[in-house]
Amino acid sequence: MSFLTIEDLKIHYQLKNSVFKAVDGVDLTIKEGQIIGIVGESGCGKSTLVKGIMQVMARNGFIAAGDIKYNGESMIKMSESKRRAILWKDIAMIPQASMDSLNPVYRVVDAFIEVMTLKGGKSKKEAIVRAGELFELVGIDKKRLRDYPHQFSGGMKQRVAIALALCLDPKIIIADEPVTALDVIVQHQVLTMLNNLRSQFNLTVILITHDISVVAQTCDELAVMYAGKIVEKGNIRDILKSPRHPYSMGLSNAFPDLLKNDKLISINGSVPNLALEQKGCRFVSRCPFSVDICHTHEPELTEYEEGRYAACHRVHDYNELQELAKGVSVWDKVTS
Ligand SMILES: Nc1ncnc2c1ncn2[C@@H]1O[C@H](COP(=O)(O)OP(=O)(O)O)[C@@H](O)[C@H]1O
Ligand SMILES: [Mg+2]
Known part of the structure; x- marks a missing residue:
């Protein structure tokens, strides 16, 4: 059953004289x-x-359009109290850079006590016992609950952040760049742990990362996001094997497979300014394969094969484009 659905969601930031359209029409279905x-x-x-x-x-951010549904019910339209009962209890987030956001003057256990007493209705004693269990679950000796954040290594702090997100037994965990600041070996350990927790508790995990090699070893499904939109989505193995959007092809090049001795090729240029009106495809200024229509018409995210979506006017030329995308010179031609 699909239990979290995001429908044409737009999240904008109000700037002084304009509106920055950071999320500009995202559709996503997340299955249990x-x-x-x-x-x-x-x-x-x-x-x-x-x-x-x-x-x-952020204070200047607002949902401009669209909906977020949990078990079929709009989280935007539901009452504040109902929403509060879902957020953090059913859906928990490990925020970006969360491992550095633990208060340095409090012992780690205090953060656990705070969440479980204030939001979970537990007594302080119960919270400490549960925190110990969660520590063991993420592979840290519970004796360390009384340590301060600076006494933990980066990888351990990230485990603590995951344990904290598990405090209220959520069904969905959203992890925003959970392994970005970690070295590759520790990254692998943390990702393996997340995967084990997923199987153990039938957790649903939304994993955000800028590094395609991180999703490759962890995920079932993949959504590739560019300039506020999803440009490709589907089964991860299918996308990695045969990306259909030039941006996905470029991302795979930027994280080469060392075993295959792949070349590292970067995508020139940068994400367009989303405070300005967008015309045509948002990737057009960086895309080596653009044709006339790409400059004038924004491609829709379409399901062109069962379960596989891409927003590219040239989606059917993928065989040819994938071959071309492996060459450095083709990307060098674009210098915006
Ligand atoms: N409070 C804000 N006000 C204005 N622009 C913002 C604000 N927060 C983020 N942005 C802009 O929105 C865009 C998307 O940011 P973000 O969602 O953090 O992207 P990502 O997580 O993919 O790096 C960026 O250009 C960022 O500068
Ligand atoms: Mg981010």
Whole structure:
């Protein structure tokens, strides 16, 4: 059953004289028990999207259109009290850079006590016992509950952040760049742990990352986000094997497979300014394969094969484009 659906969601930021359209029409269906990756370079709107789901946007951010449904019910239209009962209890988030957001002057256990007493209705004693269990679950000795954040390594702090998100037994965990600041070995350990927790508790995980190799080892489904929109989505193995959007092809090049001795090729240019009106495809200024229509008409995200979506006018030329995308010179031609 699909139990979290995002429908044509738009999240904008009010600037002094304009509106910045950070998320500009996202459709996503998240099924129970799956790990879905959302990948895209920095500034594409990934954090804004998940903050929108959690309703913790910056003060100048607002949901301009669309809906977020949990078990078929609109989380935007439901009462505040009902929404509060769902957020953090059923849907928990590990915010970006959360491992550095633990208060340095409090012992780690205090954060657990706070969440479980204030939001989970537990007594302090019960909260400490549960915190110990959660520590063991993420592979940290419960004796360390009374340590301060600075006494933990980066990988351990990230485990603590995951344990904290598990405090209220959520059904969905949204992890925003959970392994970005970690070295590759520790990244692998944390991702493996998330995967184990997923199977153990039938958790659903939304994993946000700018690094396509992180989703490759963890996720079932993948959504590629570019400039506030999903440009490709589907089964992860299908997308990695045969990306259909030139941006996905470029992202795969930027994280090469070392075993295959692939070349590292970067995508020139940058994400367009989303405070300005967008005309045509948002990727057009960086795309080596653009044709006339790409400059004038925005491609729709369409299901061109069962379960596979892409927003590209040239989606049917993928065989040819994938071959071309492997060459450095083709990307060098674009210098915006
Ligand atoms: N409070 C804000 N006001 C204006 N612009 C913002 C605000 N927060 C984020 N942005 C802009 O929105 C875009 C998307 O940001 P973000 O959602 O953090 O992207 P990502 O997580 O993919 O890096 C960026 O260009 C960022 O500068
Ligand atoms: Mg982010």
